[in-house]
Amino acid sequence: MCNTHLQKILLSLKTKTYNIKFLDQILTQIITTGFTYSTPTWNCLIRAYSRSPPTPTKAILVYNYFIKTCSTRPDNYTYPCLLKACSRLFTDSNGKQVHTHVIKTGLDSDIFVQNALVHLYGTVGNSTDACFLFDRMPNRDVASWNSLMGIYNANNSFNEVMVLFKKLMCGCVKADRISLVIVLSASAQAQMEGLEYGRLVHGHVIKVGFGCFLEVNNALLNFYIKCKEIDEASKMFDEFVHEGDVVSYTILINAYVEMGMIDLARDVFDEIVDKDRVLWNLMLLLPEERLIAYKTLLSACIRSMGSGCRD
Numbered sequence: 001m002c003n004t005h006l007q008k009i010l011l012s013l014k015t016k017t018y019n020i021k022f023l024d025q026i027l028t029q030i031i032t033t034g035f036t037y038s039t040p041t042w043n044c045l046i047r048a049y050s051r052s053p054p055t056p057t058k059a060i061l062v063y064n065y066f067i068k069t070c071s072t073r074p075d076n077y078t079y080p081c082l083l084k085a086c087s088r089l090f091t092d093s094n095g096k097q098v099h100t101h102v103i104k105t106g107l108d109s110d111i112f113v114q115n116a117l118v119h120l121y122g123t124v125g126n127s128t129d130a131c132f133l134f135d136r137m138p139n140r141d142v143a144s145w146n147s148l149m150g151i152y153n154a155n156n157s158f159n160e161v162m163v164l165f166k167k168l169m170c171g172c173v174k175a176d177r178i179s180l181v182i183v184l185s186a187s188a189q190a191q192m193e194g195l196e197y198g199r200l201v202h203g204h205v206i207k208v209g210f211g212c213f214l215e216v217n218n219a220l221l222n223f224y225i226k227c228k229e230i231d232e233a234s235k236m237f238d239e240f241v242h243e244g245d246v247v248s249y250t251i252l253i254n255a256y257v258e259m260g261m262i263d264l265a266r267d268v269f270d271e272i273v274d275k276d277r278v279l280w281n282l283m284l285l286l287p288e289e290r291l292i293a294y295k296t297l298l299s300a301c302i303r304s305m306g307s308g309c310r311d
Contacts, residue, residue, distance in 0.1 A: 020058065023048055027062065039072045047081040056085035060094055067101070074101070076110040083116040087123040095120045115143045122151030142168075142176050149182045158190040162197055177213045180205060184219040188226035198223045211240070218247050225255040237268075246272075 027045065030037060042062070049059035063082050067074065079102055086095040099117060102108050108117075114137050121130035134140070134148045145168045152160040165183050168175055183201050187194030202220055210216045217240045224233035237252050249272050256265035 020049075020052055023052060023058070031065075036071065039075050039078065042066045042070070042072070043075070043077045043081060046078065046085070050081050050085035050088070056088045059085035060098075063098075074105060074107075076107050076113055079107060079113045080116040083113075083120045087120045090124055092121060092124040092126050092129075095124065109138075111137070111139060111141060111144070115141070115147055118144065118147045118151075122147060122154070127151055127155065140173060142173050142179060145173065146176070146178050146182060149179065149186075153182050153186045153189075156189055158186045158194055161186040175204075177210050177216050180210060181215055181219040184216075184223045188219075188223040191227050194223075195227045195229070198227065214240075214245060214248070218245075218251060221248060221251050225251060230255065230259070 023045070030045070046059050046062050046066075049062055050056045059082060063074070063078070079098065082098055083095060086092075086098055095117075099108075102113055102117070107113050114133060118130045118133050121127070121133065130148060130151055134144065137144060145164060149161050149164050149168075152164065161183060165175070165179070168179065180201055184198055187198035187201065190197075198220075202223075205211055205216055205220065217236065221233055221236055224230070224236065233252065233255065237248065240248075249268060253265045253268050256262070256268065
C-alpha cells in the first residue's frame with residue numbers, strides 16, 4: 001500500500017467507523033512502511049480506534065506508540081479523542097496518565113482538552129475532580145457547562161443541575177439545545193420537585209425557538225410523562241410528532257401502558273407506519289412487572305397487523 005493511498009484512507013477515518021481488524025491492518029502498514037506521518041494522521045487513527053467497538057484500548061496503545069517513536073508531537077486535537085477512549089473504559093487510571101501528559105505538553109489550558117478532561121472524570125464517577133477542573137477553567141463554553149450538568153444529571157443530582165443551569169443562564173454563554181435536554185431530563189427524574197423548573201424550561205424553549213429540534217421535544221414529552229402530566233404530554237405529542245419518529249411514539253405508548261391505558265396506547269400505535277421498530281423498543285423499555293399490560297397491547301397490535309385494520 002503506497003504512502004499516498006494510506007494517507008487517503010487515514011483521512012477517511014474522520015467520518016467513518018471501521019472494525020478493529022481493518023484498523024489493525026492500517027496500523028501495521030504505518031509501522032512497516034517507515035514513513036513519517038504528521039500529527040493529524042495519528043489523530044485520525046486514534047479517533048477511529050476510540051470510536052470502534054468492542055474496546056477503545058487500542059487508541060491508547062496507538063497514542064503510546066506515537067509519542068515514543070515519532071518526532072511529531074500531540075496537539076489539542078489528539079487529547080480529546082484519546083480522553084474519549086479513556087472514558088469508555090470507565091476507569092480513570094488511564095485518564096490520569098493522559099492528564100499528566102496534557103500538563104507536560106502545556107495543553108491543559110486548551111478549552112477543548114479541558115472539556116474532555118471534565119467529561120472523562122465525570123464519566124468514570126470522579127465528580128470531585130471534574131468539578132475541580134471546571135471551577136479552575138478561566139473560560140468556559142456551553143460544552144463545559146453541559147459536561148458538568150450531564151455528570152450531575154447522571155448522578156440524579158437535580159439540585160446541582162439546576163444551580164449550574166441558573167448560573168449558565170445568568171452568564172454570557174448561551175444555553176443550547178443539549179443544555180435544555182439535560183435540564184429536562186433532570187427535571188423528569190425529580191418528577192414533582194422538578195415540575196416547576198421543567199415548565200420554565202419549556203417556556204424558554206418556545207422563546208428561543210428550540211421547539212424545532214426533535215430531541216428537545218422528546219425531552220419535553222418524557223418530562224411531562226414522568227411528572228404524570230399526561231394531558232400535557234398528549235397535547236405536545238399531537239403538536240410536534242412526525243411520521244417515523246419512533247422515539248416519540250415509544251415514549252407515549254410506554255407511558256400509556258404503564259398507566260394501564262391500553263386503548264390509548266393502541267390508538268397511538270395504529271398511527272405508526274414502522275411498527276416493528278416500535279414493538280422492539282417497547283420490549284426493551286417495559287419492566288417485567290408490566291409484561292401483562294404489554295402482552296395485551298402486543299396481541300391487539302398483532303391482530304391489527306394481520307388484518308390490516310382495527311378490530
